[in-house]
Amino acid sequence: MDIKKIYMDADALLHGHFKLSSGNHSEYYLQSAKVLEDPKTAALLADELAKQIREYGVSVDTVCSPAIGGLIAGFALASALDCRYIFTERVDGKMTLRRGFEVKPGEKVLICEDIITTGGSALEAAAEIERLGGEVVGFAALANRGFCKRVGGSGEPKPNCKLPSEKPLFALADFEFEMYSPDECPLCKEGSEAVKPGSRGN
Numbered sequence: 489m490d491i492k493k494i495y496m497d498a499d500a501l502l503h504g505h506f507k508l509s510s511g512n513h514s515e516y517y518l519q520s521a522k523v524l525e526d527p528k529t530a531a532l533l534a535d536e537l538a539k540q541i542r543e544y545g546v547s548v549d550t551v552c553s554p555a556i557g558g559l560i561a562g563f564a565l566a567s568a569l570d571c572r573y574i575f576t577e578r579v580d581g582k583m584t585l586r587r588g589f590e591v592k593p594g595e596k597v598l599i600c601e602d603i604i605t606t607g608g609s610a611l612e613a614a615a616e617i618e619r620l621g622g623e624v625v626g627f628a629a630l631a632n633r634g635f636c637k638r639v640g641g642s643g644e645p646k647p648n649c650k651l652p653s654e655k656p657l658f659a660l661a662d663f664e665f666e667m668y669s670p671d672e673c674p675l676c677k678e679g680s681e682a683v684k685p686g687s688r689g690n
Contacts (some may be wrong), residue, residue: 489532489533489536489660491630491631491660491661492528492661492663494523494533494631495518495520495631498522498523498525498526498529498538499519499522500518500519500520500521500522500523501516501517501519501663502516502517502518502519503515503516503687504683505675505676505680505681505683505685506682506684506685507543507604507684508605508667509605509609509680510605510606510608510667511512511669511670512667512668512669512670513667513668513669513670513673513675513676513682514665514667514668515665515666515675516663516665516667517685518603518631518633518663519644519685520557520561520602520603520630520631521557521560523630524560524561524564524602524675527660528565530560530561530601531564531567531568533561533564533630533660534564534565534567534568534611535568535645536660537565537568537628537630537658537659537660538565538568538667539662540571540639540640540658541569541598541628541658542569543625544639544653544656545591545604546598546625546626546656546660547596547625548569548571548596548598548625549571549572549595549596550566550571550572550591550595550596550597550598551563551565551566551569551571551572551573551598551599551600551628552573552574552575552597552599552600552613552617552623553573553575553576553599553600553601554575554576554577554583554599554601554609554610554612554613555575555576555578555615556577556579557601557602557603557609558575558600558601558602558610558629559575560602561600561601561602561629561630562575562599562600562601562690564674565598565600565628566600566678569598569609574589574591575589575634576612576613576616576617582612583609583612583613583615583616584616585616585617585620590678591620591621591622591679592621592622593621593622594621594622594623595621595622595623595624596622596623596625597614597617597622597624597625598624598625598626598627598628599613599614599617599624599627599628600627600628600629601627601628601629602629602630602631603629603630603631603632603633604627604629604631604632604633604635604636604638604657604659605633605635606633606635606636606648606649606650607627607636607649607650607651608650608659610627610629610651611650611651613650614627624655625655626655626656626658627651627655627656627657627658628657628658628659628682629657629658629659630659630660631659631660631661631662632657632659632661632662632663633661633663633664633665634646634659634664635648635649635661636651636657637653637657638652638657638658638659638662639657639658641659642657642662643660643662644662655662670682678685
């Protein structure tokens with residue numbers, strides 16, 4: 489499966505000058521919502537991701553996503569794994585499980601995002617699940633920005649990867665793009681202004 493082509497065909501691999509959720513800047517941006525607006529494509533990608541997870545041998549009772557970016561990807565993955573689906577959301581800046589969702593003690597939960605960059609939001613969701621007594625068995629995403637090492641990937645984790653090394657990360661492909669702090673961004677120095685196409689702050 490050529491994940492890069494799927495993103496390009498959906499006009500979801502953007503080229504320009506972007507401000508990321510982290511505050512850093514990049515010349516490229518993955519807009520997974522454009523890929524996932526087609527239910528058939530979402531199901532196709534989730535089936536491929538579920539295949540990886542089953543082959544690895546992880547037992548999953550529930551998939552949990554941090555809102556809002558991971559919602560569609562997580563629901564599609566739960567459907568492919570034939571398991572329950574829940575999500576966390578920010579309340580006063582803190583990732584929280586709401587809406588009547590509960591986690592049973594020892595429940596095996598897989599955290600799913602659309603894209604994993606450093607894994608910060610996924611880790612916050614995992615902390616909430618563990619606080620409630622669940623067991624986080626791994627992390628998953630359609631795309632991995634290359635800061636964290638995925639199962640089957642060739643790269644090594646970067647120092648700013650926030651995901652625990654003892655938990656597997658499943659993703660369909662690595663997309664490694666240069667990122668710059670605003671002070672060091674060459675696009676800013678050329679006079680270009682960064683735009684924010686993502687879910688936070690828009």
